Amino acid sequence: MAADILTRCADLLYQEAAYLDERRWSEWLALYTEDAEFWVPAWDEDGTITADHESQLSLIYYPNRAGLEDRVWRIQSGLSPATSPLVRCCHLITNVRLTTVGESHADVSSHWQTHLYLPEKQHAFTYFGFYEHVLQVREETLRIAKKKIILLNDVVESVLDIYHV
Amino acid sequence: MKKQSVIDYNEFVKEDRIHGRVYTDPQIYEEELENIFHRGWVYVGHASEIPTPGDFRLRRMGRQTVIMVRDEDGQVQLLLNRCTHRANAVCQVERGNTNAFRCAYHGWSFGTNGELKGVSYRDRYPASFQKADYNLRKVPRVGIYRGFVFGSLSPVGLSLDDHLGPRVKEQIDLVVDLSPVGELDVTAGVHKYGYRANWKFQIENSMDGYHPNFVHQTFFTNIQHRTGRKLTDLFTSSSPAQTRDFGNGYVMLDFRPYNNAKSSLWRAVNPEVRQKEPYIEAMITRYGTERATELLTTAGTHILVFPNLVLIGVQIRVIQPIKVDETEVFLYPTFLQGVPEEVNVARLRGHESFYGPAGGGATDDLEMFERNQMGLRSQVDPWLLLARGLGQETQDEDGTLVGQVTDEVTQRGIWRQWKKMMTQGTDVPARRRGNGTARQVAQ
Numbered sequence: 001m002a003a004d005i006l007t008r009c010a011d012l013l014y015q016e017a018a019y020l021d022e023r024r025w026s027e028w029l030a031l032y033t034e035d036a037e038f039w040v041p042a043w044d045e046d047g048t049i050t051a052d053h054e055s056q057l058s059l060i061y062y063p064n065r066a067g068l069e070d071r072v073w074r075i076q077s078g079l080s081p082a083t084s085p086l087v088r089c090c091h092l093i094t095n096v097r098l099t100t101v102g103e104s105h106a107d108v109s110s111h112w113q114t115h116l117y118l119p120e121k122q123h124a125f126t127y128f129g130f131y132e133h134v135l136q137v138r139e140e141t142l143r144i145a146k147k148k149i150i151l152l153n154d155v156v157e158s159v160l161d162i163y164h165v
Numbered sequence: 166m167k168k169q170s171v172i173d174y175n176e177f178v179k180e181d182r183i184h185g186r187v188y189t190d191p192q193i194y195e196e197e198l199e200n201i202f203h204r205g206w207v208y209v210g211h212a213s214e215i216p217t218p219g220d221f222r223l224r225r226m227g228r229q230t231v232i233m234v235r236d237e238d239g240q241v242q243l244l245l246n247r248c249t250h251r252a253n254a255v256c257q258v259e260r261g262n263t264n265a266f267r268c269a270y271h272g273w274s275f276g277t278n279g280e281l282k283g284v285s286y287r288d289r290y291p292a293s294f295q296k297a298d299y300n301l302r303k304v305p306r307v308g309i310y311r312g313f314v315f316g317s318l319s320p321v322g323l324s325l326d327d328h329l330g331p332r333v334k335e336q337i338d339l340v341v342d343l344s345p346v347g348e349l350d351v352t353a354g355v356h357k358y359g360y361r362a363n364w365k366f367q368i369e370n371s372m373d374g375y376h377p378n379f380v381h382q383t384f385f386t387n388i389q390h391r392t393g394r395k396l397t398d399l400f401t402s403s404s405p406a407q408t409r410d411f412g413n414g415y416v417m418l419d420f421r422p423y424n425n426a427k428s429s430l431w432r433a434v435n436p437e438v439r440q441k442e443p444y445i446e447a448m449i450t451r452y453g454t455e456r457a458t459e460l461l462t463t464a465g466t467h468i469l470v471f472p473n474l475v476l477i478g479v480q481i482r483v484i485q486p487i488k489v490d491e492t493e494v495f496l497y498p499t500f501l502q503g504v505p506e507e508v509n510v511a512r513l514r515g516h517e518s519f520y521g522p523a524g525g526g527a528t529d530d531l532e533m534f535e536r537n538q539m540g541l542r543s544q545v546d547p548w549l550l551l552a553r554g555l556g557q558e559t560q561d562e563d564g565t566l567v568g569q570v571t572d573e574v575t576q577r578g579i580w581r582q583w584k585k586m587m588t589q590g591t592d593v594p595a596r597r598r599g600n601g602t603a604r605q606v607a608q
Contacts, residue, residue: 040523042354045259057353059517059521073387158358160523
């Protein structure tokens with residue numbers, strides 16, 4: 001049973017990565033519940049990562065999916081210079097483990113790397129870190145109820161968007 | 166120490182254009198570090214970042230690393246991060262609290278006021294050796310206004326007060342006095358990003374009112390879609406908003422004429438904040454209705470304190486040159502003391518949505534800087550045009566030059582100060598009448 005749940009959860013993570021790499025934005029959004037929280041904390045100068053998104057700065061904090069929808073619209077519009085032309089990206093996910101399994105939710109931790117390449121600038125770079133997903137588990141489907149992305153690189157190269165992390 | 170350059174900067178900065186080499190030439194970059202960052206007033210940090218004795222932050226002035234620390238007597242010190250023995254960097258972390266800086270190399274120990282306290286195996290030094298001669302070196306001059314700590318690596322020159330002048334101080338007051346107790350807390354964290362282009366693109370862009378409707382159109386569209394507010398009106402050539410040049414490279418975008426036309430006490434207070442009444446009442450109690458209204462409708466400022474500090478949105482933005490074509494930028498959103506928590510949370514959310522490397526707006530600017538650096542590889546015509554609004558400026562009685570918000574008044578003000586510092590011209594207080602411009606401005 002546990003192995004089955006782990007496989008399903010890992011598959012969802014790989015599916016999410018595939019949608020981002022393949023730029024299938026609408027399908028990527030549909031993986032998230034409408035009230036899904038999306039959080040990329042920031043590192044403070046004392047070497048700790050921010051823990052309270054209310055009183056401390058984050059790189060991205062959305063209490064629901066609306067912020068992600070706005071970003072997808074922006075990317076698809078082609079009008080934002082920072083997202084056009086789009087970088088080529090390749091998400092690698094490993095070390096997938098279930099930390100908690102409940103009746104209808106599963107907490108999943110994993111490690112991630114995104115390899116990125118900007119052909120116009122001939123520049124390759126990588127972002128990496130840890131994910132914490134909370135997945136809503138149903139008979140037929142899994143969806144993302146929460147995603148926390150810990151980015152270990154401190155100084156961002158110009159822009160950080162949903163497909164970099 | 167004044168060293169004459171072989172570069173004639175008068176050939177690079179003209180009244181209405183500048184030469185592209187100012188962004189690409191490594192020699193010019195080195196001279197900028199010496200003449201601007203190692204000589205003039207440079208922003209280092211905010212006193213609220215080091216509230217308790219022993220608190221410190223590690224910062225940079227140009228190439229030099231500086232420890233901003235609160236000593237045991239509560240004084241703010243700016244110490245050079247270099248052991249006076251053999252130049253080891255005594256401070257390794259960006260932030261912390263300590264009662265001493267201990268050099269890991271040979272064990273020398275310095276107090277938070279820089280005093281050399283302990284020398285290991287001192288017996289092998291000659292009798293003439295005096296510990297007091299080997300205190301950590303200090304930045305020669307420190308100036309603090311409303312908690313904004315500036316340093317000058319030159320021991321001579323105008324005081325910070327005189328150099329900033331009354332107009333810049335007024336703008337800083339508009340930021341700090343959004344707090345009913347007149348205090349900021351710069352404790353929300355930091356956004357850090359780097360871009361591969363020259364540092365001056367960031368300061369020019371922060372004071373550019375011409376680009377937003379193009380570069381930020383997706384952000385404005387999203388805002389309009391979510392809130393109904395149309396921000397593009399602010400940045401057309403018919404907008405009543407203005408550009409201002411106070412002299413000494415202190416330039417700003419002035420949105421007050423635009424905002425006053427849509428006067429509302431609520432502007433500084435996010436409409437989603439439920440506890441706005443206590444905040445507004447506290448402001449009126451402290452400042453009186455007239456000043457509180459001014460503070461809340463103006464809602465801060467949008468100013469460049471040349472060379473490395475921008476006050477914009479709710480943040481303190483610090484621009485750090487790394488190489489001629491590499492720059493790092495640090496954004497410190499500010500909290501207000503004495504306000505309901507909700508007000509500060511709303512400031513954070515607002516900041517995150519536009520600014521920072523994951524923001525919906527500022528990232529598009531960085532792409533512009535990198536494309537600028539790329540464009541500068543082409544050199545058949547080396548000039549960049551800065552003629553927008555030239556000859557149509559008005560001048561206030563105190564000498565402030567004023568233009569329309571899409572004019573390049575702000576860029577010309579930056580380049581005038583840049584040229585003055587690069588040619589090692591004389592320091593004058595900001596807002597001397599006429600500001601030394603030879604040309605009559607149109608009335």
